[in-house]
Amino acid sequence: MGFKNAPMTTVKPVEGKENLFSPEVRAEIDSWIAKYPEQWRQSAVMAALRIVQDANGGYLTEALMDQVAAYLDMPAIAVYEVATFYSMYELKPVGRHKVCVCTNVSCMVNGSDKIVDHMEQKLGIKLGETTEDGRYTLKEVECLGACGGAPMFQIGTKYYENLTPELVDSILDGLE
């Protein structure tokens, strides 16, 4: 193993990992740790951040990131680097439903602007904002690999394709 490539586990493993997170969250993170070589717990950092974020209503806090670092024997800075690099992690509170709308080329030439305008008007917020009641966040994203169904957006784990303003209404109104 070369110098550049050694795990960044320069920290001394913390005691009492069983006090971090809930048992369910721990079990889920452990199932990801098991996929990687033993000395590479840090490979599970992306999964751990996602799991912890989901359990925390959709966003990460510094305290949570520190706990992930402790759990995976990583320096906190290495976890912050990952959490700030990837676009699916949220470092500020988001609405109960995060609407990730694609505006890349295929969606754009199929009218994603109209979809964005419609949602901004309907919800009274701009892209990047959250409604006051905390129900919806609008987020602009890059191509989600579903251009055949353009225009499209993702809410939670689900893709919604071939959107029209009417369809958007029925989707958004159908969420709690």
Add this chain to the structure above:
Amino acid sequence: MANEVCLRNNDLERPWLLEQYQSRGGYEQLKRILAGEITPAQVIDEVKAANLRGRGGAGFPTGMKWSFISREAPGQKYVVCNSDEGEPGTFKDRDILRYNPHQLIEGMIIAGYAIGATRGYNYIRGEFWEPYMRFQGAIDEAREAGLLGENILGSGFDFDLHVHLGGGAYVCGEETALLESIEGKKGQPRFKPPFPAHFGLYGRPTIINNTESLCSIPVIIEKGGKWFSEIGVANSGGSKLFSISGNINKPGVYEIPMGTPFAELLEMAGGMRDGRKCKAVIPGGSSSPVIPGEQMLDLTMDYDSIQGAGSMLGSGAVIVMDDTNCMVRVLERMSYFYYEESCGQCTPCREGTGWLYRVVSRIENGQGRPEDLELLEDVTRKIAGRTICALGDAAAMPVQGMLKHFRDEFEYHIEHKRCKVGA
């Protein structure tokens, strides 16, 4: 001659199930190989004979890539599948994961056997939750059936396979950034050499291939490299998945022989919407330079033909645009993408993509200056070829393509402070 390889089971009702895949001879090639009927060297020879070029975008010959790893070298080796599918316009690997996951698994095990690797990872972009669940379901089924894990089918060969989910970063589709990402780091590409074949995942010899490349392997072994090669044309073996989208009637994924005329593909995809004129086509994902519609209608879909027209077949993502689209606006959106997605490691890319976006944006917004087009060209020259990975080139090429073919629209914007198309 459509749907012969990766989508060949799409006519089945639930082709993603093991039992359905096996009803079409699934895992039979793996069995033959493990029984010793075909040696690892023969596997690699078939893949070479197939003339299969990597479907992720760069088109590197797959058989040659595999032969860089010595099967006898001691220690852990890895097979990594690239299902990051981030190149704008591309949506084919998603269909493989959803509809033919077992063929991909079989391809990955065969690849592992050929190079002596006992572990594989499939890097699936984090947004693809449903395709991930499908693929994970297939892994579980295969493991249950003794097709994955230790001592596969009593052969003594071990191979296990896991998914790594991405977190939303285009650059992680670049192979070395992807490896960094699996290692739990931010996805910044590594300097090459050393190449992954020598220093890959966790510093070990690794082959990394696109989903479509690996999914083609079982069919190549079954029907022979020659059969596969002959589906296509010289220099472009086989059939290929094309993700076609834009202003057309039936966007979707079409698997057709390499060398098929673009006009035929467009017809399969239902032709232009509302009978409008095909103004411009991005032939291989947003990183490939645009080609004017008229010229495109005379080209065939293979590496040499598209390259001859000054562009690239790339990932086979065809974005078709009609005459209502303003090319300045399209380029503004594309340039924003590269600016947003640059990982920031190399100065020419980090700074240059910002320059490209800001200058195109001011032209689009009526504040362009006469010297801006030369400025743009100058910036592209200062990015291309001067960065660790090809994201820099990917940002530069679409700008060069647009200025070459649609310069008049940019000039009109600068001179009249408004759009020629009226968009």
